[in-house]
Amino acid sequence: MLTKKQKFNIARMKHLADQIKTLKQKGYGVVLVVSGAVAVGSNYIDLSHSQRQKRQAAAGLGQIHLMTILTSIFNKRELQLAQVLVTKKLLEMYQDNLKELLKYYITSGIIPIINENDVLDLNSFGGNDILAGEIAKLLNTQEVVILSTMKGSVHGVGGGATKQQVKKMLAEKNILTKIANGKEKNILLNI
DSSP: OBOTTSOBOHHHHHHHHHHHHHHHHTTOOOOEEOOOHHHHHTTTSOOTTOOHHHHHHHHHHHHHHHHHHHHHHHHTTTOOEEEEEEOHHHHHHTHHHHHHHHHHHHHTTOEEEEEEOTTTSTTTTSSHHHHHHHHHHHHTOSEEEEEOOSOOOTTSOOOHHHHHHHHHHHHTTTOEEEEEOTTSTTHHHHO
16 A cells, blocks of 8 residues: 555555445445555654664554554545554464454444554564464454555565465465455455
8 A cells, every 4th residue: 555655555545445335335344454554654764774673663653654544534434443453472362352352343333454563573473464364264254355466565574475375374264365456446346
């Protein structure tokens, strides 16, 4: 969802929010795993030397900006968001609690926005693709859609190999995974 200048692509997110509203109206439960906090935060902290602490600080700054933008976009469509930040260790420790919380949000019509808590534990999952896979397994979802152009970010991890790894991991749990270009018009509705 980022442009080359590390700014959030608002137009694309509005289009996705419109599609999510349609899906919810059709009875689908939606959980979003988002990325970009470190990249957005890099507008405020120089990450040219790639120091871990600076990347964690950038995540804290970027997360605020991401959620402010997302809240504005989704509120205009009468969609309520809830933020959930997790680390791999916390997911393991509080798996049952998180599962019940996410189910509550979904049945209440609230859209959980999940991200790695990179402020505390940078890239603990090895990227949000893996985090999305873990959340899908936790909730035993029917389908996962990874929107991407298959390129990894210079500010994080991921890429085509990670996405294929997640697809294979979820296939073992009979969860369908689709990897699609997030730039395509009505991509969620077409899937």
